[in-house]
Each structure stands twice: as structure tokens, then as C-alpha cells.
Amino acid sequence: MFFLSTIRMSFSNLRANAMRTFLTMLGVIIGITSILALLTIGQGVTDSVIDQLSGLGGNRVTVTIRNTTVKPGFTDEELERFAHLEGVEGVAPQLSSYHTLTLMPKLTNSKYDGVYTISRRVMGVNDFYFSTYTKNAGMLYGRSISTDDVTHRTNVCVLGYDLWQRLYGNYSPVGEIIKVNNTDCTIIGVMNELVGIDVTGNNSLIVPYTTAVQTFSMGLPDSFDVVINTASETDEVIARVENLCATLLNSAGNNGYSVVNQEEILDMVLTITDLVLGMLAGIAVIALVVGGIGIMNMMLVTVSERTAEIGLRKALGARPSVIMLQFLIEAVIISLFGGIIGVLLGLGASYIASLLIGYTFRFNPMTAMLALLFSLIVGVIFGLLPARRAAKMNPIEALRSS
């Protein structure tokens, strides 16, 4: 009850100097907005990266031949051996190089009347690529590359979303022919737009990797991903993968190949992200501290302006602790309101950022609570000195000043 009267009193005092109060609050607003936006954006990006990778159905390990003069790449049979290791969900080789694509004039749905030639990335993948990496996006038209396509090295292709839009606009090209170098490829499907960290597929023509090796002479894959079954112990599977590498590459020695756990890479990326965000958040905290100093400055001015009032309140029986509480509440109201506005602005900013960068916006109540707690603490810390000064004021001196 007493507390309520004090809060009411504080509000009326702050309203009486609305402009000054707002400008002081601005410091806290800027600080909290930046902290919250950075934390939310950072969390959103991190979550998105983790989602993408965990969406692949388990942990990934990338196997790469270091010295391709010793062994240029892995054959189908070798890849099969990796795929059949215990705890391995599948292997995903990826070949990629630029080739000339030619659209024929007879194609009714093409945007172009004459022979149209364009240079684009051709990616050689297996069916596993579609069942894991692009699973979330799915197919817009037709079907994806099947095991049969890979086994029989069929001349089929799937268009990435951007490439499809570029070449066909809004029409389904399924069943039409596109020339890769000089080979006719039948279009069997169009992928939906990929979002997230690996979006190279969007602007690519995707073919069975066996076709890429044989027909388009893209060479054997010297690198491929092994997707580990979620139920398996990652370290044990990695050991098996490394053993097989050693067997296949014994002539290349220990340094002839590398097996990199994607989780480690992810950890590294996240560590760097955290570091950068941490540094930015540090700067934001400095901004908040500057905001706090603004509060202290304003409160000191307020206390000296209201010397007579403090004296009177003391004469009427206000204990020093009550005077202290009153000024502390005023400081906290400034910082807490600044915090609330900052949280709202920060959430708004990170929502807009989520639309621009393309990660999923998530509201984390903990972050918001933390930001509010932070602003509260700033108010208390920087309100303390002026409040103490007011509490210690001599009532006679204070009354005399009027």
C-alpha cells in the first residue's frame, strides 16, 4: 500500500518532466533493443543451423581424399562398402562443375523461342541426396532421382528452383529435354526452393552422379558425406569409416584422407557465431551502461532540484529509507520502462531480420525476462547513488533552499 503510493508519486514526478524522462529512457531503450535483437537473431540463426543439420537424420561425416594423385576418387563399389558399414544410414557423394545447357526451340513451355544456351552448375548426386538433404523442401513437380537412375546411369535431370524459374517461368517442364553438353537429358522433376545453409541446389541442374561420372566425365567423387544412423554411437561409426578409408587408401598413408565430423564443424561455426554475437552483445551492454549513467545523471539533477521537497517530506516524517526508496523507484521506472520498450523494439527488429535473413523467428520468453531483469538491475545500480544522496540530505538545509 505504501509502496503503491510511492509508485504513484514517482509516476507523477516523471510525467512532470516527460521530455527529460524520455531522453534518459532512450539510453536504456537503445541498449536493451540491441541486446535483445542480437540475442534473438543469434539464437534464431543458431537454431536454424541446428535444425538444418538435425533434419538430415543424424550426424554427418565428410570423407575427403587429400592427395588425389594417389587416388583420384571413390568408385561405386567403394561407396557401396561405406554405405553398408554398420550404423551408416547412407552415403551422399556430390559432384559439381559448370556445363553448357541448351534448350531446344521446339520446347513449347520454354520462355525462349530459339536455341537458348546457358552455363550452369551440374550436380551429380544419388537418391540419398533427396531423401536427406532436400527432404524438407520436397519436389515442386515430378519426381526426384531414384536408385534405379543411379544404378542404370539414366540421362535424367532435376531442376533447382531458381534455374527452373529462369528457364521455364511458371510451367512444368517435366518430360521435356534439356541438352547437357551434347547429351539429351529428360527433365523428371523440379525441386522446391531450398532454404538454409546449403542452397547451391537452387541454381543447379541435378543428375544421377553415376551419369555425371560416365556421361559428363566429371570424374570420380573425391569427397562424400556419410550420414550416421541416429541410433548409433557416432564415435564407433567414425572409427569404422576411418578403418575402411585406411584399407582403401593404404598406399596414400595416414594423411591421404580426412574424416571430418560435421558436428565438429558445426560446433566451430557456432563457437565463432557465439564469439561474434558475444562481442556485439558486449558493445550493447556498454550502451546499456551508458544509458545507466544517463539515469544517474538525471536522478542527480532531480534530487538537487527537489531539495526542498525532500526536506519537507523529511519534516513530515519520511524516514531516510523511504526517501531512498522513492528515488530508487523513479530510477527503476525509467530503466524498466526503457527495458520494456527495448524488448518490444528488439523483438520487432529481430522479426524483421528473420524475414530478411531467412531464419525462423522464435520468441524466447527467457531472453525477454533476462533483458528486463538487466534493465531493472541497471536502474537499481545507477539509481542508488542519487537515492542515497537524497536520503542523506539534511532536512534543515533542504527546507532552507526553498
Place this chain on the structure above:
Amino acid sequence: MPASKPVISLTDITKSYQMGDVHFPVLHGITFTVDAGEFVSVLGPSGSGKSTLMNIIGCLDVPDSGTYMLGHRTVKGLPERTMARIRNRDIGFVFQSFQLLPRISAIENVMLPLIYAKVPRAQRYARAMAELERVGLADKAGNLPRQLSGGQQQRVAIARALVTRPRILLADEPTGALDRTTGAQIMDIFQSLNKEGITVVMITHDHKVASFASRIVYILDGKLYSKEEYEALELGGEG
């Protein structure tokens, strides 16, 4: 000789102020008592030490030496929160410049001491209203101080001084900022409050105002004098 029921009892009070290296003695051994139900004026020119005396009586300041008894309590070495409590419960202050908070209404000003006395809100309102009625300002309860005349503001201040039902009303030049007619009205209020049993101590430099009291204490250069001595000294000083 000693009073039957002294509310205020000062014995050999001294007070001085230190301003850098300079030592200003203000009160040199003041001794006097105020009985319960008395209306006493402390009359003296500016610089006589009467405001310092009022601060000591009002528990806003403490003497360097001597004994101050408020009721049967010795005011010495008390912590600030106890002094605040005494000011809140036992003493009602009326100042020359009214000292109303400008942004809150008359009744809110009157309720202020009750907030510090931790009186529940509902009671605060009723008690403040009763005091405003007593000074004839119930209809102005919602007005801001600047919407009131000087006399009305001083009446609000009196209501505020009385709202915690103190034993003593301590007034410092209560008519100093008012014209004679309004000042006389304030004195009427003081006299009727005194009749109701409230002890009134009023500090003033004005003989006419002082004469409203039932007894006058004369102070000059930090010492108390009899009427005759005071008048002689005052004339001598001016001559």
C-alpha cells in the same frame, strides 16, 4: 516553580555552526519549558537564533549541549528514523512558505504525513478530509495548491500539520507570506486549535502576531530575555 505538565523542556541548550574555519555560535544556553495546552510565541529578529531553536524543538536538528525533553523523552542520540517518527507523530509543522507539493491536490498534500505513518489508504482519505473540513476547505480538496489563495494554502498546510494528531503545532512565521487580514484568520485558527487542547509554539519576528499567543518568549542573539530587557536591547540595537 516547575510546570505541572511540560511538553517541551529545554535546559541550557547551545548550538553553533561551523562554516569552514569560522565558528558561529547561535544559541547560548537556552532554558525554557512549554506546558501542555499552551500557546507560546518565540519572538526575535532575524539572526536571533529562533529558527535554529525551532529546528531543535522540531527534531530537525540536535543541540550541541543541553537537554531537550519532548514529553518525557530525551531527544538525544536518537537514530534518524526515530527522529522522523517523532516529527511524523508528535509534531505538526507550519512553514512561512506553506511548503505544499505543487503537483498534487490539497487533500493529497494533507494525506502525505499519513502515508509516512503507514495509515491505510481508506483511512487516510477520511482523516485528511476531516482536517480539511476543520480548516474550512473541504470544498477545495481536489484543487492544486496554485489554484488556492495564500491563506487557503496555509490552511491546507495546517490541516496537513494536524492530520497525524500531534501534540504540538510548530509554526515558523506562519503569517509571514500573508496579508494582515489573512494572517489574522490564521491566528484565529491557531487560537481555536489551542482551545481544543493542542500545544502551539510559534516563531515570529512580529510583535502583533506574537501577541496572539498566551505567552511570549523573547530571543536575541541566542539568549532568552524578559520583555523589558528585550525591548531595551532591541531599541538599543536599533538606535
